[in-house]
Amino acid sequence: MGILKRFKDIMASNINALLDKAEDPEKMIDQCLRDLESDLGKVKAETAAVMADEQRAKRELDECVAEVAKMQSYAEKAVLAGNDADAKTFLSKKAEMASKQATLQQAYDLAAANAMKMRQMHDKLVKDIAELNARRDQIKAKVRVAKAQERINEMGSSIGGAQESMSAFDRMEAKANSMLDKANAMAELNKSAESDTIDDLAAKYDSAPTAAVEDELAALKAQMGIQQ
Secondary structure (H helix, E strand, O other), rough: HHHHHHHHHHHHOOOHHHHHHHOOHHHHHHHHHHHHHHHHHHHHHHHHHHHHHHHHHHHHHHHHHHHHHHHHHHHHHHHOOOHHHHOOOOOHHHHHHHHHHHHHHHHHHHHHHHHHHHHHHHHHHHHHHHHHHHHHHHHHHHHHHHHHHHHHHHHHHHHHHHHHHHHHHHHHHHHHHHHHHHHHHHHHHHHHHHHHHHHHHHHHHHOOOOHHHHHHHHHHHHHOOOOO
């Protein structure tokens, strides 16, 4: 079972600890899986060979059991026929086959136990490989996210200088806006002063009595006997 040693070592260890020590976790886990896939091929071949031994041992045992039963049947027939000598011969052969049967039974029991162990190891290896494949996808996804974050961090450092330049432009723009606001305010004040002069002059005439008021005033004075 030496072919399973590396598999057992990897399964017994912490795969995450192995990945932590690796410079590239993706390459590390891919290599582990390649090793396990190679071991799986060997385990399959070994399992098939052990199962073949089990089947052969079972066939030999069944043949021996059948032979013992056959000798027993012949011995009984010989007794019924009154041929005790023949019966003894068949019984002697039966005893010989019975002894062989005990040896074959032991061989079959051992072969069956080995076959069961190999099948269990094979099934466990297949299951563990499937689980590691799923974990590999998760680990690779995490590595991709981490690498993307590193690139973002690097870009963030580069953008820091641009942000300082933007801040300087913001200050210059604010200063320009302030100068423009002051100029606009001054223009508004000048316009307001000119408008006030014209408005005052216009008001002088706007407030002058109209012709109707003048006529009414003259009529009032005439009524009161006041000469204009």
